[in-house]
Amino acid sequence: MSGAPLSIVIIGAGIAGCSAAIALTQAGHHVRVIERQDAWRFQSSGIFVYSNGLRALEDLGVLPDILTAGFAIPDGVNAYFDHHGVPIVETRYPTARGGRIPAILGIKRAELHRILSARMLALGVAVALGVEVTGLAQDAIKATVTTSTGAQLNADLVIGADGVRSWVRGQIAPAVTPRYTGFGVWRSVHRRPPGLTRKIMMMGPAKRYGIMPIRDDLLYTFGTVAHPAGDYIRPDDWPTRMRAAFAEFAAPIAPFRDQIGADSEVLFTAVEDVVMPLPWHAGRVLLIGDAAHASTPFMGQGGAMAMQDAVILPRALHAAPDLPGALALFGDLRAPVCRFVQEASRAVGEAGGREDVTDLRARNAALARTAQGAVDGFYDKLNALNAVAEARLGALGA
Numbered sequence: 330m331s332g333a334p335l336s337i338v339i340i341g342a343g344i345a346g347c348s349a350a351i352a353l354t355q356a357g358h359h360v361r362v363i364e365r366q367d368a369w370r371f372q373s374s375g376i377f378v379y380s381n382g383l384r385a386l387e388d389l390g391v392l393p394d395i396l397t398a399g400f401a402i403p404d405g406v407n408a409y410f411d412h413h414g415v416p417i418v419e420t421r422y423p424t425a426r427g428g429r430i431p432a433i434l435g436i437k438r439a440e441l442h443r444i445l446s447a448r449m450l451a452l453g454v455a456v457a458l459g460v461e462v463t464g465l466a467q468d469a470i471k472a473t474v475t476t477s478t479g480a481q482l483n484a485d486l487v488i489g490a491d492g493v494r495s496w497v498r499g500q501i502a503p504a505v506t507p508r509y510t511g512f513g514v515w516r517s518v519h520r521r522p523p524g525l526t527r528k529i530m531m532m533g534p535a536k537r538y539g540i541m542p543i544r545d546d547l548l549y550t551f552g553t554v555a556h557p558a559g560d561y562i563r564p565d566d567w568p569t570r571m572r573a574a575f576a577e578f579a580a581p582i583a584p585f586r587d588q589i590g591a592d593s594e595v596l597f598t599a600v601e602d603v604v605m606p607l608p609w610h611a612g613r614v615l616l617i618g619d620a621a622h623a624s625t626p627f628m629g630q631g632g633a634m635a636m637q638d639a640v641i642l643p644r645a646l647h648a649a650p651d652l653p654g655a656l657a658l659f660g661d662l663r664a665p666v667c668r669f670v671q672e673a674s675r676a677v678g679e680a681g682g683r684e685d686v687t688d689l690r691a692r693n694a695a696l697a698r699t700a701q702g703a704v705d706g707f708y709d710k711l712n713a714l715n716a717v718a719e720a721r722l723g724a725l726g727a
């Protein structure tokens with residue numbers, strides 16, 4: 330298509346929708362976004378962004394703001410402890426772009442969204458908040474989105490960036506539904522003591538409980554536990570239930586757990602993933618982000634995958650001769666990377682859930698031997714898969 334400007338409607342202004350709006354506008358396309366929340370209100374807690382996600386954020390023009398608002402872990406250190414607080418091993422995540430991009434950064438989710446939405450608005454993207462998609466139709470020359478306000482938006486391309494429970498996916502691939510993973514994730518936000526600068530992961534009996542700095546003065550804790558399907562926990566009960574879920578953990582995390590009270594920022598999520606075979610599009614409608622490939626959080630990569638989708642999409646639109654070719658190319662480029670992350674993440678979660686809790690010493694000894702190799706192996710493979718996509722785009726002149 331050699332960059333012919335398209336009219337694009339994006340449904341959903343989460344990480345995927347905001348990032349795609351920025352990347353597509355930067356490439357000269359005309360983008361409108363609808364978001365069902367009536368204000369920029371995003372989940373509390375924090376998010377890790379590893380170097381591949383930070384690379385995408387640099388391409389989106391927001392990296393300096395992200396580095397200011399978040400907390401880059403010095404030397405990318407992740408320190409493992411057992412749940413009694415005995416150190417097991419330290420690993421290091423890789424940096425990117427010759428060391429210029431940090432290995433891992435923590436940031437408050439609300440800050441990440443503040444920065445992405447500000448960039449999107451500064452680029453002149455038209456964003457309608459409090460507006461839901463209610464209808465979708467397409468023919469040979471256009472797609473039409475009907476919204477909850479009764480408006481009809483015509484576009485060359487419609488992007489479903491509407492998350493794990495995607496309405497748009499329900500229209501184009503109704504057989505694909507989220508899978509419940511059997512895990513619940515707890516998160517809480519706290520003041521950060523100045524000396525706490527590492528990512529910390531404490532290995533409990535089939536449970537994990539970690540600490541991540543997210544700002545000069547803040548950190549968040551995150552913990553995973555097995556959680557039966559359908560066991561709804563009322564938000565009022567979250568603080569009590571989070572303390573109880575991790576009662577057996579000692580320092581360095583215990584003081585933060587013990588601070589949790591009725592007024593704390595606590596969040597519980599029963600985790601689903603989405604495994605959608607290609608194609609991720611039908612006609613002029615494309616899915617990106619969690620709508621196409623939601624992952625379990627064990628590798629902390631779901632958001633980065635959404636950011637990478639955004640950066641690759643305008644290049645695929647530029648490289649292919651027509652829209653069907655571009656959307657197929659996008660899926661071919663992204664699916665191997667997203668599938669690899671999903672499978673690696675799911676495997677980590679399942680291994681944790683299956684571990685022999687009567688012999689945690691053996692598990693810890695194995696972790697000490699293998700942890701850095703596992704990190705290196707994951708990032709080598711991720712970088713290799715991204716390089717394949719880059720080479721293909723390069724060969725196509727994009």
Ligand SMILES: Cc1cc2nc3c(=O)[nH]c(=O)nc-3n(C[C@H](O)[C@H](O)[C@H](O)COP(=O)(O)OP(=O)(O)OC[C@H]3O[C@@H](n4cnc5c(N)ncnc54)[C@H](O)[C@@H]3O)c2cc1C
Pocket residue numbers: 340341342343344345346363364365366375376377378382460461462490491492493495496514598600617618619620623624625626629630631632633634635
């Ligand atoms: C517990 C947990 C921890 C995680 N930790 C990390 C981490 O550390 N690092 C990382 O990279 N990733 C992490 N992830 C993954 C990451 O949060 C997701 O991959 C990312 O938020 C996906 O962004 P998205 O924009 O695709 O979807 P969402 O963030 O879900 O955004 C979808 C948007 O669409 C809107 N919307 C939905 N339906 C409609 C509709 N019908 N009309 C209009 N708008 C609509 C929603 O309001 C929302 O704003 C984690 C996930 C979980 C569950």
